[in-house]
Amino acid sequence: MATQKDTIEIGIIGAGGMGRFYANKLSQAGWKKQDRHLKYRMTTKGILLLLLLLLFINICDLPSKYESLKEDFKDTKINVLPDGFHVSRRCDWIMYAVEAEYIDSVVSTYGPASKIGAVVGGQTSVKQPEIDALVKYLPSDVHIVSCHSMHGPGVDPKNQPLVVIRQRATDEKYQLVLNILECFESNIVHLSAEEHDRITADTQAVTHAAFLTMGSAWRANHQFPWLLPRLVGGIENVKVNVALRIYSNKWHVYAGLAIMNPTAKIQIAQYAKSVADLFKLMIQEKETEFRARIKAAGDHVFGGLQKDHVPILLSDQILDEFSLSNIPSDVRIPNSHLSLLAMVDCWYALKLNPYDHMVCQTPLFRLWMGITEYLFRSPMMLEDTIQAALYRKEIRSDDMEFVTCARGWAECVDLGSMEGYQKRFTATADFFRDRFSDSNIVGNKMIAMISKNMHKTGEEKK
Numbered sequence: 001m002a003t004q005k006d007t008i009e010i011g012i013i014g015a016g017g018m019g020r021f022y023a024n025k026l027s028q029a030g031w032k033k034q035d036r037h038l039k040y041r042m043t044t045k046g047i048l049l050l051l052l053l054l055l056f057i058n059i060c061d062l063p064s065k066y067e068s069l070k071e072d073f074k075d076t077k078i079n080v081l082p083d084g085f086h087v088s089r090r091c092d093w094i095m096y097a098v099e100a101e102y103i104d105s106v107v108s109t110y111g112p113a114s115k116i117g118a119v120v121g122g123q124t125s126v127k128q129p130e131i132d133a134l135v136k137y138l139p140s141d142v143h144i145v146s147c148h149s150m151h152g153p154g155v156d157p158k159n160q161p162l163v164v165i166r167q168r169a170t171d172e173k174y175q176l177v178l179n180i181l182e183c184f185e186s187n188i189v190h191l192s193a194e195e196h197d198r199i200t201a202d203t204q205a206v207t208h209a210a211f212l213t214m215g216s217a218w219r220a221n222h223q224f225p226w227l228l229p230r231l232v233g234g235i236e237n238v239k240v241n242v243a244l245r246i247y248s249n250k251w252h253v254y255a256g257l258a259i260m261n262p263t264a265k266i267q268i269a270q271y272a273k274s275v276a277d278l279f280k281l282m283i284q285e286k287e288t289e290f291r292a293r294i295k296a297a298g299d300h301v302f303g304g305l306q307k308d309h310v311p312i313l314l315s316d317q318i319l320d321e322f323s324l325s326n327i328p329s330d331v332r333i334p335n336s337h338l339s340l341l342a343m344v345d346c347w348y349a350l351k352l353n354p355y356d357h358m359v360c361q362t363p364l365f366r367l368w369m370g371i372t373e374y375l376f377r378s379p380m381m382l383e384d385t386i387q388a389a390l391y392r393k394e395i396r397s398d399d400m401e402f403v404t405c406a407r408g409w410a411e412c413v414d415l416g417s418m419e420g421y422q423k424r425f426t427a428t429a430d431f432f433r434d435r436f437s438d439s440n441i442v443g444n445k446m447i448a449m450i451s452k453n454m455h456k457t458g459e460e461k462k
C-alpha cells in the first residue's frame with residue numbers, strides 16, 4: 001500500500017473571531033489528528049493508495065495588524081502572512097472571514113490574485129453579496145465554494161449546522177472543501193445562496209430583532225432586568241442572557257445579516273407590526289380578538305406538531321439556574337411575553353413555519369424556538385400570559401417601550417443605515433457592558449444545555 005501526502009495550503013483572510021476559530025480548529029485537525037483525513041483510493045492499476053491530507057494554515061488580517069498577529073500566533077503552527085495578496089497567491093482553499101459590509105471591496109482587492117485552481121469562499125452571514133463579489137472578481141480558473149458556520153466562535157461546532165454553497169466547482173474541488181470542513185464534525189447543509197439568505201432572514205435576523213428590541217426597551221426604561229423579579233427565572237432568563245450575549249458581540253455581524261439581506265427587512269418589519277398590532281388590542285382590552293389572533297397563530301406554528309414531538313426545552317425550571325440575578329425565582333410572576341406572542345403572530349402573518357428551518361438553526365434561534373414552543377404548548381402558562389397582557393396595567397409601560405423599540409429597529413434596518421445601526425447597538429451595549437462577562441459564562445452554559453439533545457441528523461436539503 002502506497003502513501004501519498006497531499007499538502008493543502010489553507011488561507012484565511014480576516015483574523016477576527018471567526019477567522020481565528022477556523023484557523024485554530026483546522027490547525028488542530030491538520031497537524032494532530034491526521035487520521036481524520038485518511039482516504040483510501042484505488043488507482044487504475046488496482047494499487048491501494050493511502051492519501052494523507054495535510055493542512056497547512058495561513059492567516060492574515062489588515063497589513064497594519066501583521067506584527068501583532070505574528071505575536072498572537074507565535075506559539076502555534078499557524079503561519080501569519082502580511083496581507084490577502086500573500087494568502088491568495090499561495091493557498092489552495094481561501095476563506096474570507098471579514099465584515100459582510102466590506103466583502104465586495106476586500107474580494108475586489110485580493111480576489112484577482114487567487115492561485116490558479118484554488119477554491120475560494122467566504123464566511124459572511126449573508127451570502128448573496130458574498131457570492132456576487134466572488135463571481136465578479138475571481139478569475140474564471142478559480143472555484144467558488146462558500147460556507148457559513150451557524151454559530152459563533154465560542155461554540156463547539158460538533159453537530160451544529162454548517163451551510164456549504166457550491167457556486168462553481170468541480171466534484172474534486174468540492175470534495176476537497178468537504179474534507180477540510182470534516183474536522184468540525186458539524187452537520188453539513190447544502191444550500192444555494194438564495195436559499196441560505198431566505199432561511200436566515202426567517203431564523204437569525206428576526207430572532208436578533210426581538211432580542212435587540214428587548215435590550216433597547218430595558219435601556220429606555222432604565223431597567224437592569226436581573227434586578228426586577230418579574231424578569232427573573234424560567235424563560236425570562238433566556239431573554240436576558242441572549243439579549244446580553246448579542247449586545248456583547250460585534251455590531252457589524254447583526255447589522256450585516258439584517259441590512260444586507262433584502263428578505264430580512266420584510267421579516268423584521270412584520271415583527272414590529274405584529275408587536276404593535278397585539279399591543280393595540282391589549283390596551284383596548286379586546287380580549288376576543290386578541291385570543292383569536294393568538295390561537296390562530298399558535299395553531300399555525302405548533303398545531304401540526306406530532307404527538308411524540310420532543311420539546312426543545314424539557315421544562316422552564318431547568319432554565320432557573322441560568323440566572324444573572326440573586327432574586328429567587330420560586331414564584332413565577334406572569335408576564336405578557338409580548339416579544340414571544342408577536343414572534344408567533346409574525347410567523348403566521350408571513351405564513352412560514354420555523355420548524356421547516358431547524359436544519360439551519362443557530363443556538364440562539366434554538367433557544368428562542370425553545371421558549372416560544374414552551375409557552376404555546378403550556379396551556380396554563382399561555383392563559384396566564386394572555387390575562388397579563390390584557391389586564392395587568394403595571395407592565396404596560398414595559399410593553400409600550402418594546403413596541404417603540406421594535407419599530408425603531410425595523411426602521412433602521414429598512415433605511416439600510418449601517419451607521420444608524422451601529423449607534424443604536426452601541427448605546428445599548430454600553431448600558432449593559434458591565435454584565436457581559438457574567439452573561440457570557442451563563443450563556444455558554446445555556447447553549448451547551450440546549451445543544452445537548454441536538455442529534456447529528458445529517459439532514460441535507462439537496
Ligand SMILES: NC(=O)C1=CN([C@@H]2O[C@H](COP(=O)(O)OP(=O)(O)OC[C@H]3O[C@@H](n4cnc5c(N)ncnc54)[C@H](OP(=O)(O)O)[C@@H]3O)[C@@H](O)[C@H]2O)C=CC1
Pocket residue numbers: 013014015016017018019060061062063084097098099100102106123124125126148149150151152153249250252253256
Ligand atoms: N461572530 C459570529 O458569531 C459569526 C460571524 N460570522 C461572519 O463571519 C465574518 C467575520 O465575523 P467575525 O470574525 O465575528 O468579525 P471580526 O470583526 O471579529 O473579524 C473580521 C476581521 O476581518 C478584518 N478585515 C477587514 N478588512 C480586511 C482586509 N482587507 N484584509 C484582512 N482582514 C480584514 C477585520 O479588521 P477590522 O476589525 O480592523 O475591520 C477583523 O479583524 C462576518 O462576515 C460575520 O458575519 C459568521 C458566523 C458567526
Ligand SMILES: O=C(O)C(=O)Cc1ccc(O)cc1
Pocket residue numbers: 124125149150151152204246253257362363364365
Ligand atoms: O446564534 C446566533 O444567532 C448568533 O448570534 C451567533 C451567530 C452570529 C452570526 C452568524 O452568522 C451565525 C451565528
